[in-house]
Every structure is written in C-alpha cells, then in structure tokens.
Amino acid sequence: MDDTVTVRRNITVLTAAQALGGSSAPIVMSLGGLVGQQLADNPAWVTLPVSLFGLGLAIGTLPAAFVMRAWGRRGGYLFGALFGLAAGLIAAFGIFVSSFLLFCVGCFTAGLYGSYVQSYRFAAADAAEGALKARAISWVMVGGLIAAVIGPQLVIWTRDSFPGTPYVGSFLSQAALPLLSIPILLMLRTPQSASQSASESSGRSLIQILMMPRYMLAVAAGVVSYGLMAFVMTAAPIAMVNTGHSVDSAALGIQWHLLAMFAPSFVTGRLMTRFGKERVTAAGMLLIAVSAIVALAGLELINFWGSLAIMGIGWNFSFIGATAMVTDCHTPGERAKAQGANDFMVFGTTAAVSFLAGSVLHNSGWAAINWLLFPPVALILVPLLWQAARKPQA
Structure with missing residues (x-):
C-alpha cells in the first residue's frame, strides 16, 4: 500500500x-475528586485519584515507548488496552467496597x-x-472532540445505575471503552518508511536531543500548557460543587471544557x-x-464554564503546537526516545501540579488556583515569541 494512503488510513x-x-480521561477528571470527597479521610486528599491518574500517565510514557518500539504501534496499543480494561474494573470495585486505596489504584492504572x-x-x-504532519496530529486530536461528548455523557447516564453506590456504573462503562477500541486498533498499519526506521541508526543520544534549544522549548510549552490545564481541571469540578452548583453542572462544565479542547483541531x-x-502555541x-481572568471575575456557572471553555481552546493551540514542534526536532530513528522523553516530562510535571491542586484549593481557594496560572504563561511566552520572530515560517 502506498505510504500516503497508509498514513491517511492510520489517521x-x-x-x-x-x-x-x-x-x-474525562470520566476520571469529572468524578475522581468527587469520589475522593466521598471516600477520603483527609480533605486534602480528595484530588489524589486525579493526581494518580496523571502520575500513571507520566510513569507509563517511557515503558509504553519501549513496548511500541519492541512490538510496533499496533501491538503496543493492544497491550495498552488491557490497562484500560483493568482500570475501570478496579476503580468500580473500589467504589463498591468503599476503598479509597483501590479506587486510587484504578485511577493510576487508567493513567498507564x-x-x-x-x-x-x-x-x-x-x-x-510537510504540512500533512501537523494536520495528522491535529486530525487525530479531533477524536478527542467525540471523547468530550462520550466521557461526560457516560458519567451522567450511568452514575446512578447502581442504587446506593453512585459512580460504579460510570467506571464500569470506562472499562468497556478499551474493549471497543481493540477491533479498531487491529486495522492500524505501519507505513513502510516508518518500519524501515527500525533498522536505521538510533541517531543522537537523548542527552544530545535534550541539548537542542528548540526541542526544550517545545517540551516546555507542552509542560506549561498541559500542566496548567490539568491543574485547573482537577480542581474545577470540586470548586463548582462546593460553591453550590450540581454534580451534573460540574460534569457539563468538564464537557464544555473538553469540547473546547478538541473542536479547534479542525483548523489548528x-x-x-x-x-x-x-x-499558534503563543496564542x-x-x-x-x-x-484565568474570566474565572477570577466571579463564581457563577457562566464564569466556571466560560473559563473552562477558553482554557480548552488555549490548550488546543498550545499543546498541539508544542507537539508539532517536537516532531520537527528528531529523525525517524530518534522518534521513540525524543517522543518518550517529551511525554515523560509533560505528564510528570502534570502529575506533580495536580497533586498540588487539592491542597491549594482546600487551603487557599479557587481564586488562588487561577492566580497561579499567570507566571508560567509569562515565562514561556517570551522564548516562544522570540523563536517565532526568528522563524516566520512553520
């Protein structure tokens, strides 16, 4: 099959x-903190399940890169689906038996x-x-637009399906999702040019790649965009419920946020x-x-939903832009190490800041969460704009 046809099929x-x-992810993000409130003994631990999801995401990146390098993309993704199945079952059982520890293990496994x-x-x-590379990344992220509907709606439809144990049904539905993905992933094909790269030299060492200013700028942009988004989204459902809004309103707020995260992918x-x-990353x-400005303007539902929607659009531009910047910084033979290191740093930092979200929200409030967004944004904007001025073309 022609490589271009294979690439488009894979997209x-x-x-x-x-x-x-x-x-x-939106199931964990929507319900992790709320289940934490229900099961955790310490109020500062309520966002721990969401934080452990981020930790699993970070810890899993390098092993996942190794598995995919050894077994190929398709084999690796089919293996990964087993973690998704286990995650939903463990989390659901943890809620059923009122075990905060088991629920946390399920959320960590969901991160893997x-x-x-x-x-x-x-x-x-x-x-x-060429241009197809950036568009390929963007189009796959369109799948997240569908996920932004599926995840929160599953929360709303299934959260009370087991009387007396709310949210068990939502995590059982989470377990079903990776099973449904398996026949789809079986259709994935490796382009010939990509498979040939396995026999090529591994290229530069990871240290040499890390010494590239452009690579580190791309990683830093991904770290800031994903980290700040997770920091806010971890705390937002709890903040909404604590200020008098309903659980359904919180789930819909996350849904609007997720729609905004992925809808711009059609044009990014x-x-x-x-x-x-x-x-685009700077924008x-x-x-x-x-x-953050919209969130600080008030505690009405429109402030929460509006700020989450704008955050979603900002994440889309900055994170997809950062991802595309990373792909410009490595050869096919360096792909596994460069991409794996990027995701490890992005999601490792994300896990760290999400651990802080519950404590900051509990001790300082929703306003403090949003005030903390400004310094990292300012720090990353300067080198981004400088690089954009030096390199006018994509």
Whole structure:
C-alpha cells in the first residue's frame, strides 16, 4: 500500500481509537475528586485519584515507548488496552467496597492506559511529510472532540445505575471503552518508511536531543500548557460543587471544557501551516491567561464554564503546537526516545501540579488556583515569541 494512503488510513483509525480511549480521561477528571470527597479521610486528599491518574500517565510514557518500539504501534496499543480494561474494573470495585486505596489504584492504572492513548497523536505523524504532519496530529486530536461528548455523557447516564453506590456504573462503562477500541486498533498499519526506521541508526543520544534549544522549548510549552490545564481541571469540578452548583453542572462544565479542547483541531493544523507553530502555541498561552481572568471575575456557572471553555481552546493551540514542534526536532530513528522523553516530562510535571491542586484549593481557594496560572504563561511566552520572530515560517 502506498505510504500516503497508509498514513491517511492510520489517521482515520487513530481518530476513532482516540474517541474511545480519550473518553477514559474525562470520566476520571469529572468524578475522581468527587469520589475522593466521598471516600477520603483527609480533605486534602480528595484530588489524589486525579493526581494518580496523571502520575500513571507520566510513569507509563517511557515503558509504553519501549513496548511500541519492541512490538510496533499496533501491538503496543493492544497491550495498552488491557490497562484500560483493568482500570475501570478496579476503580468500580473500589467504589463498591468503599476503598479509597483501590479506587486510587484504578485511577493510576487508567493513567498507564492513557500513556498509550496520548501517543496516538505521534503515531499519526509517522511517515507523514510537510504540512500533512501537523494536520495528522491535529486530525487525530479531533477524536478527542467525540471523547468530550462520550466521557461526560457516560458519567451522567450511568452514575446512578447502581442504587446506593453512585459512580460504579460510570467506571464500569470506562472499562468497556478499551474493549471497543481493540477491533479498531487491529486495522492500524505501519507505513513502510516508518518500519524501515527500525533498522536505521538510533541517531543522537537523548542527552544530545535534550541539548537542542528548540526541542526544550517545545517540551516546555507542552509542560506549561498541559500542566496548567490539568491543574485547573482537577480542581474545577470540586470548586463548582462546593460553591453550590450540581454534580451534573460540574460534569457539563468538564464537557464544555473538553469540547473546547478538541473542536479547534479542525483548523489548528491549517493555522500552524499559515502562521507557524510557535505563533499558534503563543496564542494558546495567551488564551490560558484569559481563562484565568474570566474565572477570577466571579463564581457563577457562566464564569466556571466560560473559563473552562477558553482554557480548552488555549490548550488546543498550545499543546498541539508544542507537539508539532517536537516532531520537527528528531529523525525517524530518534522518534521513540525524543517522543518518550517529551511525554515523560509533560505528564510528570502534570502529575506533580495536580497533586498540588487539592491542597491549594482546600487551603487557599479557587481564586488562588487561577492566580497561579499567570507566571508560567509569562515565562514561556517570551522564548516562544522570540523563536517565532526568528522563524516566520512553520
């Protein structure tokens, strides 16, 4: 099969897989803190399940890269689906027996599954060239738009399906999602040019790649965009419920946030082609700052939903832009180490800041969460704009 045809086929397959696999995260994000409130003895631990999801995501990135290098993308993704199945079953059982520890283990395992799902965006760019590379990443992220509907709606439809034990049904539905993705992932094909890269030299060492200013800027942009988004989204459902809004309103707020995260993917690739990756990433950072301003303006539902929606758009521009910047910094033979190191740093930092979210929210409130967004955004904007000025083309 022609490489271009294979690449386009894989984009379709991975978009569908992203729609199912990506639905797992919003279930954890929407309910992790609320179940934590229900099961945790210490109020400061209520966001621990969401934080452990992020930790699993971080810890799983390098092993996932190793598995995919040894078994190929398809074999690795099928193996990863087993983590997704186990995650939902363990979390559901933890809620059923009122075990905070088991629920946390389930959320951590969901993070391990997420480390495979997150690499779908890189798999889409395998063997793609030129503008198709950025658009491939962007299109796979469109699958997240579908996930943004599936995940929160599953929460709403299934959270009371087991009388007396709310949310068990939601996590059982989470377990079903990776099973549905398996026949789709079986259709994934490795482009010839990508498979040939396995026999090529491994290229530069990881240390040499890490010494590249452009690579580290791309990683830093991914760290800031994903870290700040997770920091806010971890605390937002709890803040909404604690200020008098309903659980359904909190779930819908996360849904609006997720829709905003992925809906711009229809055009993000074209924007990067026209304006450059750095400019689009910088625009996303500015929108993240705007989201904090909207959140600080009040505690009405419109403030929560509006800030989460703007945050989502900002994340889309900044994170997809950062991902595309990473793909410009390595050869096919360096792909596993460069992409694995990027995701480890991005999701490791994300896990660290999400651990802090519960404590900051409990001790200092929702306003403090949002005030803390401004310094990292300012720090990353300067080098991004400088790089954009030096490199006008994408």
